[in-house]
Amino acid sequence: MKTLQLTSSDRAILVRSRFFARLPHSTVDAILEGATLSSHEEHDVLFRQGDSIDDVFFVLSGLVRLYRLGKEGREADVAVFPKGEMFAENAMFLGHRVTASAEAAEASIILRLDSRKLRQLAAADPEVAQAIIEHLCHRGKMTEDLLAEDRLLTxxxxxxxxxxxxxxxxxxxxxxxxxxxxxxxxxxxxxxxxxxxxxxxxxxxxxxxxxxxxxxxxxxxxxxxx
Amino acid sequence: MKTLQLTSSDRAILVRSRFFARLPHSTVDAILEGATLSSHEEHDVLFRQGDSIDDVFFVLSGLVRLYRLGKEGREADVAVFPKGEMFAENAMFLGHRVTASAEAAEASIILRLDSRKLRQLAAADPEVAQAIIEHLCHRGKMTEDLLAEDRLLTxxxxxxxxxxxxxxxxxxxxxxxxxxxxxxxxxxxxxxxxxxxxxxxxxxxxxxxxxxxxxxxxxxxxxxxx
DNA sequence: CGCTGGGTTGAGGCGAGTCAACGGAAGTGG
DNA sequence: CCACTTCCGTTGACTCGCCTCAACCCAGCG
The missing domain is CATH 1.10.10.10 (Winged helix-like DNA-binding domain superfamily/Winged helix DNA-binding domain)
Known part of the structure; x- marks a missing residue:
C-alpha cells in the first residue's frame, strides 16, 4: 500500500460516478477535503469484519471484493465494486462498525473519504443526503438481486x-x-x-x-x- | 381489504418504530398527512413485482412478506416485515417501480404513506433525510445478512x-x-x-x-x- | 365424525461443493 | 531458446445438502 496524489483522470472518474455526478463541483470539493489516496495490490485487505472505520471508500481503479467470514476461513462475497463505486457507507450510519471485510480483487487505487465530514455534509445539504439515499437504494437493490438469484436460479x-x-x-x-x-x-x-x-x-x-x-x-x- | 381509521394504538406503534421514533411529532404529522389505512387478510397481495407504486408501506399489525418471482411460479422471500417496519421505500427513489411483490403473511393492518410527500419532506428536512438514510442502512444490512447466511451456513x-x-x-x-x-x-x-x-x-x-x-x-x- | 391445514417424516433425485488430477498460458532462469 | 515453475481454469469422481413428492400425524372445527 502506497499513498498517492489525486490525478486529473482520477477526478474524471469521480465526477462521472453515479454518486458524485449529481453534485455540484463545490460540493464535490467539500467532500474531497481531507480525502486520502492509496494504491493496493491484489489481495490487500482494506478492512476486516468487525473493524471500526472512519472512512468511506471509493474505487478509482481496480476492483474491490466485499465479503463475510464463515467458519473455518470460508468467505462469502456480498458485493463486488468496480471502478467508480463507493462502499462502506453503511458503517458511517451504523456505529462505524463494519460487518464485512474488503480486499482488492486486483491492483487498485482507492480513495478514502472522511466519513464524519460526509455525514455532516449530508445533515447540512439536502442534495448530499439525496445522493446518499439514492446510492443506498441502488446498493440495496443489488444485494436483493443477488439474494433472489441465489434462491431462485441454478x-x-x-x-x-x-x-x-x-x-x-x-x-x-x-x-x-x-x-x-x-x-x-x-x-x-x-x-x-x-x-x-x-x-x-x-x-x-x-x-x-x-x-x-x-x-x-x-x-x-x-x-x-x- | 378494508379502509380504516388510525387508532391511538396504531399511533403508538408508529412513534415507537425505529423510523418514526427519532422524528418530532410535528414531522410525523406532516408525513402522515394523506396516509391511508387498510386491513388485509392472509395472502392479500399489496403489490406485484413490476408495479408502479406511489406509496410507502408501514406495518401497523400483522406481517408482510416481500418476495421475488422465479420461473414456474416459484417465490423467494427477500424480506419479512413485522409490525413496526416500513418498506417499499426503494421504489420512491428508483423510478417508483417495485422489484418485488408483497403480500400479507397473516391478517395485517397496513398504513400507506404518500411517497411523493415523504420525498419532498426528505429534500426539505435533513432530519427526515437522516432517518431515511439510517433506515436504508439497516435494511441493507438485513439483506446482506440473509445473503451471507445463505452462502455460508447449512x-x-x-x-x-x-x-x-x-x-x-x-x-x-x-x-x-x-x-x-x-x-x-x-x-x-x-x-x-x-x-x-x-x-x-x-x-x-x-x-x-x-x-x-x-x-x-x-x-x-x-x-x-x- | 370427517374435514381441513399446518407440520413432520420418509424415499429418491439433483445440484453444487470438495478434492484431486490435468491442461495450457505466462513468467523465470539457465 | 528451451526446461521449469506457477497460476488459472477445466474436467472427473465422489459426497452431501436440500428440494420434491408423497404419505402421514395431529389439532381445531364444523
Whole structure:
C-alpha cells in the first residue's frame, strides 16, 4: 500500500460516478477535503469484519471484493465494486462498525473519504443526503438481486442472467469481455470456481462461447429461455 | 381489504418504530398527512413485482412478506416485515417501480404513506433525510445478512443463528415464541418447510425443544458451536 | 365424525461443493 | 531458446445438502 496524489483522470472518474455526478463541483470539493489516496495490490485487505472505520471508500481503479467470514476461513462475497463505486457507507450510519471485510480483487487505487465530514455534509445539504439515499437504494437493490438469484436460479441460470445483464438490449447476438477474473465472478455469483466453469460448459450448447475473458453469445433468446 | 381509521394504538406503534421514533411529532404529522389505512387478510397481495407504486408501506399489525418471482411460479422471500417496519421505500427513489411483490403473511393492518410527500419532506428536512438514510442502512444490512447466511451456513446453522438472534445475551438457557408460522420462517431463511422441520430435528440433539411455536433452548453454547 | 391445514417424516433425485488430477498460458532462469 | 515453475481454469469422481413428492400425524372445527 502506497499513498498517492489525486490525478486529473482520477477526478474524471469521480465526477462521472453515479454518486458524485449529481453534485455540484463545490460540493464535490467539500467532500474531497481531507480525502486520502492509496494504491493496493491484489489481495490487500482494506478492512476486516468487525473493524471500526472512519472512512468511506471509493474505487478509482481496480476492483474491490466485499465479503463475510464463515467458519473455518470460508468467505462469502456480498458485493463486488468496480471502478467508480463507493462502499462502506453503511458503517458511517451504523456505529462505524463494519460487518464485512474488503480486499482488492486486483491492483487498485482507492480513495478514502472522511466519513464524519460526509455525514455532516449530508445533515447540512439536502442534495448530499439525496445522493446518499439514492446510492443506498441502488446498493440495496443489488444485494436483493443477488439474494433472489441465489434462491431462485441454478448455477447456469445465474451465469446466463449475468451475461444478459451485459447485453445491449435489442441485439440478438453480441459479445463482451469479462471485467474481471472468473474466480471473482464465481464469488460474486455465489459459486465455487469449478461450478462456474461447468456452468459455462452447460451454456455452450445454448450458443455461448468462452475464450479467456471473451464471452460470445450467438442467440440471446436461447439464453433467456434458460 | 378494508379502509380504516388510525387508532391511538396504531399511533403508538408508529412513534415507537425505529423510523418514526427519532422524528418530532410535528414531522410525523406532516408525513402522515394523506396516509391511508387498510386491513388485509392472509395472502392479500399489496403489490406485484413490476408495479408502479406511489406509496410507502408501514406495518401497523400483522406481517408482510416481500418476495421475488422465479420461473414456474416459484417465490423467494427477500424480506419479512413485522409490525413496526416500513418498506417499499426503494421504489420512491428508483423510478417508483417495485422489484418485488408483497403480500400479507397473516391478517395485517397496513398504513400507506404518500411517497411523493415523504420525498419532498426528505429534500426539505435533513432530519427526515437522516432517518431515511439510517433506515436504508439497516435494511441493507438485513439483506446482506440473509445473503451471507445463505452462502455460508447449512439449514440447521441458519436456524441456530436465527434462534440465537432472539437470545437475550448473557443467558445460557432461555425460550421464546416464534413470531410467525414456521412456513414463513422457512421462507425467510430460504428453506423449504420440510427442510426447516428437519433442521429443528437436528437441533434437538443440541438441546433445542420445539412445541408448536414455542422454542426452548437448554444450552446456548452448544448452539453457537453448531 | 370427517374435514381441513399446518407440520413432520420418509424415499429418491439433483445440484453444487470438495478434492484431486490435468491442461495450457505466462513468467523465470539457465 | 528451451526446461521449469506457477497460476488459472477445466474436467472427473465422489459426497452431501436440500428440494420434491408423497404419505402421514395431529389439532381445531364444523
Amino acid at each position: 448455477a447456469p441460470q445465474r451465469v446466463a442472467s449475468y451475461i444478459l445483464s451485459h447485453c445491449p438490449n435489442g441485439s440478438t447476438s453480441f459479445s463482451f469481455r469479462l471485467p474481471f477474473q472468473k474466480n471473482v465472478l464465481a464469488g460474486k455469483l455465489g459459486l465455487a470456481p469449478e461450478a462456474l466453469s461447468r456452468a459455462f460448459s452447460t451454456l455452450r450448447q445454448s450458443g455461448v462461447t468462452v475464450k479467456g475473458r471473451m464471452i460470445e453469445i450467438r442467440d440471446r433468446q436461447a439464453l433467456e429461455r434458460f | 439449514a440447521p446453522q441458519r436456524v441456530a443463528s436465527y434462534i440465537l438472534s432472539h437470545c437475550p445475551n448473557g443467558s445460557t438457557s432461555f425460550s421464546f415464541r416464534l413470531p410467525f408460522q414456521k412456513n414463513v420462517l422457512a421462507g425467510k431463511l430460504g428453506l423449504a418447510p420440510e427442510a426447516l422441520s428437519r433442521a429443528f430435528s437436528t437441533l434437538r440433539q443440541s438441546g433445542v425443544t420445539v412445541k408448536g411455536r414455542m422454542i426452548e433452548i437448554r444450552d446456548r453454547q452448544a448452539l453457537e458451536r453448531f
